[in-house]
Amino acid sequence: xxxxPLTERxxxxxxxxxxxxxxxxxxxxxxxxxxxxxxxxxxxxDPGPDWRERGDMTMPGVSGVRASMVARARFxxxxxAERADAGAAQYVILGAGLDTFAQRRPELGSRLRVFExxxxxxxxxxxxxxxxxxxxxxxxxxxxxxxxxxxxxxxERLTAAGFDPDLPTVxxxxxxSMYLTREANTATLRQAAALAPGSVxxxxxxxxxxxxxPEQRRVQEFSMRGAAAAGTPFLxxxxxxxxxxxxxxxxxxxxxxxxxxELAARYFAGRGDGLELPRAEQFLVAEV
Numbered sequence: 001x002x003x004x005p006l007t008e009r010x011x012x013x014x015x016x017x018x019x020x021x022x023x024x025x026x027x028x029x030x031x032x033x034x035x036x037x038x039x040x041x042x043x044x045x046d047p048g049p050d051w052r053e054r055g056d057m058t059m060p061g062v063s064g065v066r067a068s069m070v071a072r073a074r075f076x077x078x079x080x081a082e083r084a085d086a087g088a089a090q091y092v093i094l095g096a097g098l099d100t101f102a103q104r105r106p107e108l109g110s111r112l113r114v115f116e117x118x119x120x121x122x123x124x125x126x127x128x129x130x131x132x133x134x135x136x137x138x139x140x141x142x143x144x145x146x147x148x149x150x151x152x153x154x155x156e157r158l159t160a161a162g163f164d165p166d167l168p169t170v171x172x173x174x175x176x177s178m179y180l181t182r183e184a185n186t187a188t189l190r191q192a193a194a195l196a197p198g199s200v201x202x203x204x205x206x207x208x209x210x211x212x213x214p215e216q217r218r219v220q221e222f223s224m225r226g227a228a229a230a231g232t233p234f235l236x237x238x239x240x241x242x243x244x245x246x247x248x249x250x251x252x253x254x255x256x257x258x259x260x261x262e263l264a265a266r267y268f269a270g271r272g273d274g275l276e277l278p279r280a281e282q283f284l285v286a287e288v
Contacts, residue, residue, distance in 0.1 A: 010124035012045075014230065016097030018056050019175065020045045022066040023073065025057060029066075031273040036070040036077075040100040044129045056226075061219035064278035071263045071277055076172045076202050077101060077108070079285070083170045083200060084111050090169040092158065093117065094188070095176040098126060102141045110140050115163055117154050120145035155191050168198030175281075177205045177243075178234040179227075185236055186246060192286070193251030199288040201252070204281050205238045216280050240282055247286040258283035 020041035027034055051057065080091055089112060093099055096116035102109050116123070123145045130137065137143065144161045146154045159165065171192050177185050192201040209217050224234050240257040247255035264277040
C-alpha cells in the first residue's frame with residue numbers, strides 16, 4: 001500500500017508576521033508606558049532567537065514603522081471599546097493577520113461577536129499556533145478564511161460564518177487599502193456603508209508621495225520598493241479629502257479624517273524616549 005501523502009503545514013503571510021514583530025519590538029526596544037503591549041504576537045510568530053536582526057526590523061525608519069503599528073492598533077481598540085459601550089454587537093477585523101485582540105482583551109472581546117477575516121493559509125497557521133500555545137478559540141471569536149486570490153467574497157464568507165448585518169458593527173481594516181485596487185476599496189466602502197445604523201468603519205490609508213515631507217517620502221518609497229519586490233505592490237494611495245469623499249459617495253452618513261498629528265497627540269505626547277509617529281499612515285473613520 002502506498003504511503004499517504006504528507007500534509008503540508010500551513011504558512012502565514014509574511015506581512016502578518018512582520019506586523020506582529022514590529023509590535024513586539026515596541027515592547028522590547030521602547031520605554032514604558034507602551035502604546036500597546038503585545039507579547040503574544042511574538043510567541044505566535046515564533047521567529048527564532050535572532051529576529052531583531054532581520055532586515056525589516058533594522059531598516060531605515062523602523063522606529064517610526066513600529067510606532068505606526070502600535071498607534072493604529074491602539075486607536076482601533078479604543079474605538080471598539082467606545083462603540084461597545086454605545087451598543088455595538090460585532091467587531092470585524094479585515095486582514096486580521098496575527099492580530100491578538102482576542103487573546104489580550106478578552107474582557108472587551110467577550111462583550112461582542114468578533115470575526116477575523118484573512119487568507120486560509122494564515123488562518124490555519126494561526127489556529128494551529130494558538131493551539132500549540134494553549135490558547136483556545138473562545139466561543140465569541142470566529143476565524144473566517146477567505147481566499148481573495150480565488151475571488152472569494154469576504155461578505156458572503158462572513159455572513160455564512162454567522163455575522164448578522166442587522167446589528168451595529170465595528171469594521172477595522174488597517175494596513176490593507178494600499179494593496180487593493182481602487183475598485184476593491186470602493187467595493188469595501190459600499191459594503192460597510194450598508195451595515196446597520198450605528199456601525200462604523202475604521203480604515204487606514206497612505207497618501208501620495210507628493211503630500212509627504214522629504215524624510216517620510218524616503219521611508220515610504222523604501223516600503224513601496226520592498227512591497228513590490230515581495231510581490232505585494234502598493235496599488236492605491238489617497239489624499240485625505242479624496243478617500244473621505246469616496247466614503248460619503250459610498251453611502252456613509254459621516255466620514256472623518258484622523259491625522260497622524262491627532263494620533264501623536266493622543267498616544268505619544270510627553271514620551272522621553274524619542275519615539276515619534278511618522279506623518280504618513282492616516283485613518284478614515286466612517287459612520288453609518
